[in-house]
Amino acid sequence: MTTTSAPASPPLTRQVSQHVSQSVFDGSRLRVVLLVDVYDGAQQQFLEAYEQLCNQVASVPGHVSDQLCQSIENPSQWLITSEWESAPPFLTWVNSEEHVEMVRPLHNCVSDTRSLRFHVVRETGGEAAGAQSGRRRLQSSPRIGDGVxxxxxxxxxxxxxxxxxxxxxxxxxxxxxxxxxxxxxxxxxxxxxxxxxxxxxxxxxxxxxxxxxxxxxxxxxxxxxxxxxxxxxxxxxxxxxxxxxxxxxxxxxxxxxxxxxxxxxxxxxxxxxxxxxxxxxxxxxxxxxxxxxxxxxxxxxxxxxxxxxxxxxxxxxxxxxxxxxxxxxxxxxxxxxxxxxxxxxxxxxxxxxxxxxxxxxxxxxxxxxxxxxxxxxxxxxxxxx
The missing domain is CATH 3.30.70.100 (Alpha-Beta Plaits)
Known part of the structure; x- marks a missing residue:
């Protein structure tokens, strides 16, 4: 009995488009991630400053929700995530003088911060999330960058x-x-x-x-x-x-x-x-x-x-x-x-x-x-x- 092996599949290659487009204007929801290092002993002060900030941000147009998390390994490491209807209202707020004054109390108790911004491309989470995604805008397709x-x-x-x-x-x-x-x-x-x-x-x-x-x-x-x-x-x-x-x-x-x-x-x-x-x-x-x-x-x-x-x-x-x-x-x-x-x-x-x-x-x-x-x-x- 002889067997004929199938022809080898061509190796997968990464196709890269030269047409690069990066934009905040696609209308999809925005997830903002803020990584924060808090001075040792200043955790309670940080929490109180965050709660004050949270109450103020709740009334900013385009803001949907936010969440504060503390590391289980290192109590000095915190994570703040927030969701926005789209990028433009967030950028309008974060670049405003109102924001500069609003976050001032936080800087008295943090040693370092890192802000990351992401458009929501896909989401899962059952019936509730599915219903929400029908109303909330997701990025339709991934954009192609150039590494810069x-x-x-x-x-x-x-x-x-x-x-x-x-x-x-x-x-x-x-x-x-x-x-x-x-x-x-x-x-x-x-x-x-x-x-x-x-x-x-x-x-x-x-x-x-x-x-x-x-x-x-x-x-x-x-x-x-x-x-x-x-x-x-x-x-x-x-x-x-x-x-x-x-x-x-x-x-x-x-x-x-x-x-x-x-x-x-x-x-x-x-x-x-x-x-x-x-x-x-x-x-x-x-x-x-x-x-x-x-x-x-x-x-x-x-x-x-x-x-x-x-x-x-x-x-x-x-x-x-x-x-x-x-x-x-x-x-x-x-x-x-x-x-x-x-x-x-x-x-x-x-x-x-x-x-x-x-x-x-x-x-x-x-x-x-x-x-x-x-x-x-x-x-x-x-x-x-």
Whole structure:
């Protein structure tokens, strides 16, 4: 008796799409996880501070529920989880001055925190959960990333000191890109618009570890100390609370990123500043994200990569463009018709751009591009990025 073996199955390979899209705007529920290390002996103080915070958070729009857990192995380790209707209301709250003041009592009793945010993709749990999932929105499909975490910081300097600050920020020696065996700095891009500074960083690995690594470098610390007298918001880097509040307010999270299927080699990086009307920052960022998604599917678009950062009414868009930024202003801005221009203009704080609304609305995309364009201070890639 002879047997015929079945032909060997082809090896499984991981298919990776080059079309990368990361976004907070898919409308699905959000799970926030906060890992907290509490000082020994401060557990009761921490619990009381949490209960006060919990009562305040309950009235925040978009908040669904939260839960506090304590480690069974180490009583100093705590876990806070919260559920939100979607990411935008959470980000609006966590980036607000209200949040900065609300969490102040917690920082008196914790030595370290780590915040993680996740869209809910699937859930199980029987009949009740099934009924809930019918009403609650889940992420429809997993997104494809590129292994890079993007983050930015923004702050303002005293008017008239822009050139001095730009020189300090451009001339410093870059820190060692290697953070540890799993984390390294990929790229740092720094731009200015008037007296506003934006520093965007790209990291492979652990963002928090990278930020701490950079803060500890002597050359970086020297520059930070040198620009202190020029800052509009006072800070003392030797005072942990002062430094924490400053960098909390300076954080400019990435809310949307898209990379086209085209290889962005040779692309030139630019930044565009979109100051929003009060309360319109998130909507403005969402509108830009929709235009970027459409552009990513258009092979004629010169924009190969776009990242949108937003906090409160500050919106910044980082774009990698294959051709010159001025080659097709309307396409670069995502404004291909007058209606789009009017829609965007209605959300902008045009006075902050140095224009009046009627003049900008009646003007061309070239006019808006000229007003929104940020000045490049430095753009540095790691050698093996």
């Amino acid at each position: 975490i993007r983050h930015a910081l923004t702050f303002t300097v005293k008017p008239g000191k822009e050139k001095a600050v730009a020189k300090l920020l451009a001339d410093y020696a870059p820190p060692n890109p290697r953070v540890d065996d799993t984390t390294r700095l990929v790229r740092t891009s720094l731009f200015m618009h008037g007296n506003r500074v934006v520093r965007a960083i790209e990291v492979r690995g652990d963002l928090l570890a990278a930020l701490r690594h950079v803060a500890r470098q002597p050359e970086v610390r020297a520059v930070e100390e040198a620009i202190n007298p020029y800052l509009e918001q006072d800070r003392d880097l030797d005072d942990p609370e002062s430094a924490r509040v400053f960098f909390t307010r300076a954080a400019l999270p990435a809310v949307h990123h898209v990379t086209t299927d085209q290889e962005p080699a040779g692309a030139v990086r630019h930044a565009l500043y979109y100051p929003a009307r009060e309360g319109a920052g998130m909507r403005l960022a969402e509108l830009l994200a929709q235009r970027d998604e459409a552009a990513a599917d258009d092979p004629r678009s010169p924009v190969l990569r776009s990242t949108i950062f937003q906090r409160d009414d500050v919106v910044v868009r980082l774009v990698d463009v294959q051709e010159g930024l001025d080659a097709d202003a309307g396409t670069v801005l995502g404004l291909t018709d007058p209606a789009r221009t009017a829609e965007l203009t209605d959300l902008l704080d045009v006075a902050a751009l140095g224009a009046d609304a009627s003049a900008l609305r009646a003007g061309s995309a070239d006019r808006l591009l000229a007003l929104a364009r940020m000045e490049l201070v430095t753009d540095r890639r790691s050698p093996d990025a």
